[in-house]
Amino acid sequence: MTTMTTVSEAKAFGGTQGVYRHASTATGTDMTFAVFVPAHEAGERLPVLWYLSGLTCTHANVMDKGGYARACAEHRIMLVAPDTSPRGEGVADDPAWDMGQGAGFYVDATEAPWAPHFRMRTYIEDELPALVAAEFPVDMGAQAITGHSMGGHGALTIALRHPDRFRSCTAFAPIVAPSQVPWGEKALGGYLGQDRAAWRAHDAVAMIEDGARFPDLLVDQGEADNFLAEQLRPDLLATACADAGIDLTLRMQPGYDHSYHFISTFMADHVAWAAGRLRNTV
């Protein structure tokens, strides 16, 4: 277990918004993440909501603009917001913003030059949960996951891979079928190689087609999102869920774009959705 250092802590809505850093064995780099811990009783273990961010983001975008703290405080739910990739001078990068640093796509890369550090699947699924369990007052038996865009892809694929770990999965404007859209074809091809069969385990629609299941899903999608038709394709998730009998609530939101204005508008709904399933009240 690596040692965690505190970068900053501030009181928010009666709880604590913190930023922490540790040396990751998964990525071989320092990794920074944000945690909101609501006010709670001594000895109380809190349910946790994981928020996975999108392309170009760090832990800070949702912390600064996502507007989750009031709802998490009301529902007494912790929120963890990891970074989206390894970073640093010795870490491979790409000149474009949709690949490399800030664009880890929640996979373990097998291809050069990415393989040595881009191990975000192992980091998010294994290493960071172990650290959070050791360092925070969390009930790891009560976990939920959500995310935005590339992070929505991460939330959906990780929940479909671990339906017994997560009681709730929601997403904001997720990339639902990376194998079928330009962002995903570039990233999965770069990180995993050109054998498209290997991509299916990292594509929510393909995973559902191949038998993965989750009890119910909430997806919010802005109708004025510039990336909707080319990159996000919620229609493909709707078809896959209908064919598989997965209860998908897909809310097309008129006028909303891809930004954190959209995310913060609906954040409280996603926290409430998670809370209902984490506390067994729905």
Ligand SMILES: N[C@@H](CCC(=O)N[C@@H](CSC=O)C(=O)NCC(=O)O)C(=O)O
């Ligand atoms: N820099 C790009 C825009 C990149 C962008 O929109 N990133 C989104 C996630 S997209 C899918 O994963 C984001 O959340 N950005 C951070 C933010 O704070 O808005 C461009 O110039 O178009």
